[in-house]
Amino acid sequence: MGFPLLGETLQFFSPNTSSDIPPFIKKRMKRYGPIFKTNLVGRPVVVSTDPDLNYFIFQQEGQVFQSWYPDTFTEIFGRQNVGSLHGFMYKYLKNLVLNLFGPESLKKMLPEVEQTACRTLEKWSCEDSVDLKEATARMIFDLTAKKLISYDSTKSSENLRDSFVAFIQGLISFPLDVPGTAYHKCLQGRKRAMKMLKNMLQERRGMQKKEQEDFFDYVIEELKKEGTVLTEAIALDLMFVLLFASFETTSLALTYATKVLSDHPLVLKQLQEEHEAILKRREDPNSGITWKEYKSMTYTFQFINETVRLANIVPGIFRKALREINFKGYTIPKGWAVMVCPPAVHLNPAKYQDPLSFNPRRWEGIELNGATKHFMAFGGGMRFCVGTDFTKVQMAIFLHCLVTKYRWRPVKGGNIVRTPGLQFPNGFHVQIMEKDQTKQEPEFNKTN
Numbered sequence: 001m002g003f004p005l006l007g008e009t010l011q012f013f014s015p016n017t018s019s020d021i022p023p024f025i026k027k028r029m030k031r032y033g034p035i036f037k038t039n040l041v042g043r044p045v046v047v048s049t050d051p052d053l054n055y056f057i058f059q060q061e062g063q064v065f066q067s068w069y070p071d072t073f074t075e076i077f078g079r080q081n082v083g084s085l086h087g088f089m090y091k092y093l094k095n096l097v098l099n100l101f102g103p104e105s106l107k108k109m110l111p112e113v114e115q116t117a118c119r120t121l122e123k124w125s126c127e128d129s130v131d132l133k134e135a136t137a138r139m140i141f142d143l144t145a146k147k148l149i150s151y152d153s154t155k156s157s158e159n160l161r162d163s164f165v166a167f168i169q170g171l172i173s174f175p176l177d178v179p180g181t182a183y184h185k186c187l188q189g190r191k192r193a194m195k196m197l198k199n200m201l202q203e204r205r206g207m208q209k210k211e212q213e214d215f216f217d218y219v220i221e222e223l224k225k226e227g228t229v230l231t232e233a234i235a236l237d238l239m240f241v242l243l244f245a246s247f248e249t250t251s252l253a254l255t256y257a258t259k260v261l262s263d264h265p266l267v268l269k270q271l272q273e274e275h276e277a278i279l280k281r282r283e284d285p286n287s288g289i290t291w292k293e294y295k296s297m298t299y300t301f302q303f304i305n306e307t308v309r310l311a312n313i314v315p316g317i318f319r320k321a322l323r324e325i326n327f328k329g330y331t332i333p334k335g336w337a338v339m340v341c342p343p344a345v346h347l348n349p350a351k352y353q354d355p356l357s358f359n360p361r362r363w364e365g366i367e368l369n370g371a372t373k374h375f376m377a378f379g380g381g382m383r384f385c386v387g388t389d390f391t392k393v394q395m396a397i398f399l400h401c402l403v404t405k406y407r408w409r410p411v412k413g414g415n416i417v418r419t420p421g422l423q424f425p426n427g428f429h430v431q432i433m434e435k436d437q438t439k440q441e442p443e444f445n446k447t448n
Contacts, residue, residue, distance in 0.1 A: 007039025015417050019356055021344050035330050045337040049344030051373040053327055057319055057340055058381030068320035068337055077241055093238060094386055100215050101390045107291045113394055114289050116143050117401040124432040129411045131427040132258055137251035144246040148215040149200055163193035197239050249313050250391050254398060255428055256311040260358050262410050272403045274299045300396050302363040308377035312343040342376050408432045
């Protein structure tokens, strides 16, 4: 359990460059088995790498377990954020969000997602190189902010994304709220972002609109209803979490995906063949992607599954035991936190042959409509991520535009560090070139 109060927090947060199960987890699995206890930020936590217990935890949401995160995370995301709400209130917010991220909305959104990807890639091709993580994050943030709150960075006097960048830099850091620390900067970034969102909401509430154009309009309609359970504070916390979750995780996944394609030419070739076949089947090769074409991207979805399995962007999913639980000879006391560990599940050699190798074909013939005992990149149970389909749409459409119209080469960076989440600390810089463009490529040595 480590030191009093501090526990094993420092060891848990220590950075590593391993693509395998985090050393903190792997070392304790070897010593104690698939289920063990630790102490994080002064709180006793049971860590589960056992597929059966993980599945049980997700299926018993609201009855035996409930969503829980350390107080430090609650301070960061807001005390009324969707991850801290339970029962009816959580289901209500989930249905509200599905107005934006449900299948019917995504069908209408498809042309805009494609236009954004094509326009962005064209812009990148005019630059010497781009920091892919930073650039994709900006692209996705601008698109999501437009759909959520009609925010346009080119027309706003304040930069909303800058506040989120400060927030993210201290998100996975030791929770010491002292000026100069990453955690303090994180809290200040949230404060600035929330102030901007509140001002936007209040300004919008004073406007008269005949039809709903974005998610803010849905929220305002709900706030106007008599007897509504939605409050302005809950609505603002929801906006904050949606903006963060939509762009940060997807940009990491896309950066990792592009790095993988750079390292695996055969995978790139198979992906190109699928997308070029889509273009050849069209009567008009310049027409936009249809929903039918999107759903036909079989290998692309296998590629996305394999990308998120190995990227392991979410290092832990937290719950709290509502009563004492006995499972496989272990006793989990009432009130203790439980951390489900997706990397241990996704890199389990008993389930995945050669788990560290990138092999999209391992997903052939497997249809995933939610989480399973062995795949939980998007969470599980009733809290399965409502933005999963939105993420897949953005990734698939971006990859389509990238592999059919452009080629690229890494210029700098690409090292991966986990602290404990996935990071590209020095950036992953690539040069983007149109396929028919004879652009002078930079000279670089084998080390780069």
